[in-house]
Amino acid sequence: MAERKVRILIAKPGLDGHDRGAKVVARALRDAGLEVIYTGLRQTPEMIAETALQEDVDLVGLSILSGAHMTLFPRILKLLQEKGLGDIPVLAGGIIPDEDIPVLREMGIAGVFGPGTSTQEIAEFINQTLKRA
Amino acid sequence: MEIVERLLAGDRRAAARLMSLIENDTSQAPRLMAALYSHTGHAHIVGVTGSPGTGKSTLVSELTKKIRAQGEKVGIVAVDPTSPFSGGALLGDRIRMQELSTDEGVFIRSMATRGSLGGLARATGDVVKVLDALGQDLIFIETVGAGQSEVEIARAAHTVVVVVAPGLGDEIQAIKAGLFEIADLFVVNKADREGAEGAVATLNYLLDMNQAEGERWRPPILKMVAIRGEGVEAVVDALKGHRGYLKKSGQLELRNRERSEEEVKRIIEEALWGRLLSRLEEGEWERMMLRIADRELDPYAAAEKLLESWGDLGKEG
Numbered sequence: 001m002a003e004r005k006v007r008i009l010i011a012k013p014g015l016d017g018h019d020r021g022a023k024v025v026a027r028a029l030r031d032a033g034l035e036v037i038y039t040g041l042r043q044t045p046e047m048i049a050e051t052a053l054q055e056d057v058d059l060v061g062l063s064i065l066s067g068a069h070m071t072l073f074p075r076i077l078k079l080l081q082e083k084g085l086g087d088i089p090v091l092a093g094g095i096i097p098d099e100d101i102p103v104l105r106e107m108g109i110a111g112v113f114g115p116g117t118s119t120q121e122i123a124e125f126i127n128q129t130l131k132r133a
Numbered sequence: 134m135e136i137v138e139r140l141l142a143g144d145r146r147a148a149a150r151l152m153s154l155i156e157n158d159t160s161q162a163p164r165l166m167a168a169l170y171s172h173t174g175h176a177h178i179v180g181v182t183g184s185p186g187t188g189k190s191t192l193v194s195e196l197t198k199k200i201r202a203q204g205e206k207v208g209i210v211a212v213d214p215t216s217p218f219s220g221g222a223l224l225g226d227r228i229r230m231q232e233l234s235t236d237e238g239v240f241i242r243s244m245a246t247r248g249s250l251g252g253l254a255r256a257t258g259d260v261v262k263v264l265d266a267l268g269q270d271l272i273f274i275e276t277v278g279a280g281q282s283e284v285e286i287a288r289a290a291h292t293v294v295v296v297v298a299p300g301l302g303d304e305i306q307a308i309k310a311g312l313f314e315i316a317d318l319f320v321v322n323k324a325d326r327e328g329a330e331g332a333v334a335t336l337n338y339l340l341d342m343n344q345a346e347g348e349r350w351r352p353p354i355l356k357m358v359a360i361r362g363e364g365v366e367a368v369v370d371a372l373k374g375h376r377g378y379l380k381k382s383g384q385l386e387l388r389n390r391e392r393s394e395e396e397v398k399r400i401i402e403e404a405l406w407g408r409l410l411s412r413l414e415e416g417e418w419e420r421m422m423l424r425i426a427d428r429e430l431d432p433y434a435a436a437e438k439l440l441e442s443w444g445d446l447g448k449e450g
């Protein structure tokens with residue numbers, strides 16, 4: 001009998017070239033036992049939503065340090081909704097000003113993680129989120 | 134079954150869900166396959182193997198663009214290894230396939246091996262069937278390519294492409310890993326680098342040495358620069374050429390039959406094994422293994438004892 005594995009898409013939306021954080025998180029989640037689909041730099045919202053659909057992921061993680069999150073995230077969330085993937089939890093990390101966090105939470109982002117977050121904290125949050133779902 | 138009907142109607146989300154069902158719980162496979170198997174058998178299944186870093190993902194992406202331009206639909210199953218330590222996996226083949234991700238005629242699925250050793254995941258064959266039933270005309274399977282025995286791909290695919298890159302000593306590696314026998318086509322990728330001609334010459338020499346008498350298909354050796362899309366057309370033509378050869382020579386039927394045989398055998402083995410284990414008492418297996426380790430019992434006697442529970446089937450015929 002095969003076992004159930006948690007699958008997560010780690011994506012970098014927009015023209016942002018900072019990929020260290022995304023890679024650190026991707027590796028850490030692999031080491032926490034998840035199957036991590038990493039798609040590399042410069043993903044459009046369409047690419048991210050379609051990849052989430054094809055890979056049938058349990059979660060989507062967005063990494064962004066460019067400052068474009070307030071324009072990109074709503075489009076990604078809308079496309080996920082349109083594809084019937086509205087109930088997939090979406091997490092975000094990178095450089096996100098404090099004042100944006102409540103707005104993003106309101107929009108439907110499940111959790112926001114800034115610089116210095118320990119990867120254990122992220123793995124723990126994922127466990128809790130999936131348990132609640 | 135509703136989800137299978139949605140798949141057959143071309144619903145991509147249903148395809149993705151079905152793949153997960155099959156991958157996560159093999160006990161679902163029988164009823165799902167019962168519903169979709171008769172809708173498979175249309176696709177040309179192409180295996181792509183070779184050491185990590187030779188450019189398999191890049192090449193699959195380039196070939197796919199070309200095949201799409203010819204109007205055919207493409208499926209891709211990209212397999213990466215599961216970490217034996219954490220059970221997790223980093224599935225990164227899509228990094229090289231970005232341009233394909235919004236093409237409606239392409240469906241890509243990343244899979245982790247989840248403990249399988251032959252370069253594919255246990256469920257890879259069934260995931261390919263889902264893509265086949267979805268209507269993809271050509272399906273690529275990119276293997277782990279860990280240089281371990283990858284002969285499983287020969288069973289899963291109609292056409293096997295072995296990718297080598299100059300300077301890695303891959304040609305020799307290919308023989309060691311048993312890839313030479315299963316290649317229907319060699320691609321010397323990264324032909325922009327020094328040593329490509331040498332690799333072609335070595336492969337040619339090795340083919341001369343290894344080609345069995347009377348074999349009709351000699352694997353072509355083609356050069357490619359996947360990052361620049363060079364040499365793509367010749368490889369696509371060779372894939373079609375091999376498919377044509379398989380059909381004309383009767384090899385296609387033969388390969389399909391061999392695959393079915395292996396599949397049925399594997400299913401029986403797993404089912405019998407599962408049933409055997411389920412008939413044991415709690416801890417019986419472990420106790421028996423301890424006794425073998427302590428030399429109180431030998432492995433043959435243990436097996437014989439376990440087979441007793443099978444009645445007639447367990448007796449030597």
Ligand code: B12
Binds near residue numbers: 061116
């Ligand atoms: C290293 C770096 C670079 C490197 C990037 C190398 C690379 N391949 O990643 C280079 C030199 C190339 C670079 C270039 C630029 N950079 Co720069 N860079 C940085 C720097 C110093 C560190 C980023 C980093 O790698 N941190 C280490 C990683 C591990 O941390 P992290 O990414 O934050 O990730 C953690 C968390 O955020 C979270 N996380 C991240 N992603 C995700 C995803 C999920 C799902 C989850 C759950 C969590 C999570 O978990 C991680 C672990 O804790 C930051 C400043 C800073 N202190 O953050 C500026 C910074 C990001 N850069 C900045 C800028 C402006 C640029 C440039 C435009 C020009 C410039 N001024 O240098 C270019 C643009 C490049 C491009 N094409 O996009 C600004 C961005 C300003 C903004 N957003 O408003 C910053 C903030 C510096 C600043 N204070 O001005 N940069």
Ligand SMILES: Nc1nc2c(ncn2[C@@H]2O[C@H](COP(=O)(O)OP(=O)(O)O)[C@@H](O)[C@H]2O)c(=O)[nH]1
Binds near residue numbers: 191324359
């Ligand atoms: N020089 C050169 N590099 C290539 C070529 N094709 C792929 N690569 C690079 O080789 C690396 C590995 O490619 P990838 O497709 O991921 O290989 P895989 O591990 O076999 O799937 C990447 O950095 C590619 O950009 C090529 O034709 N020439």
Ligand SMILES: [Mg+2]
Binds near residue numbers: 189225226275
């Ligand atoms: Mg690859």
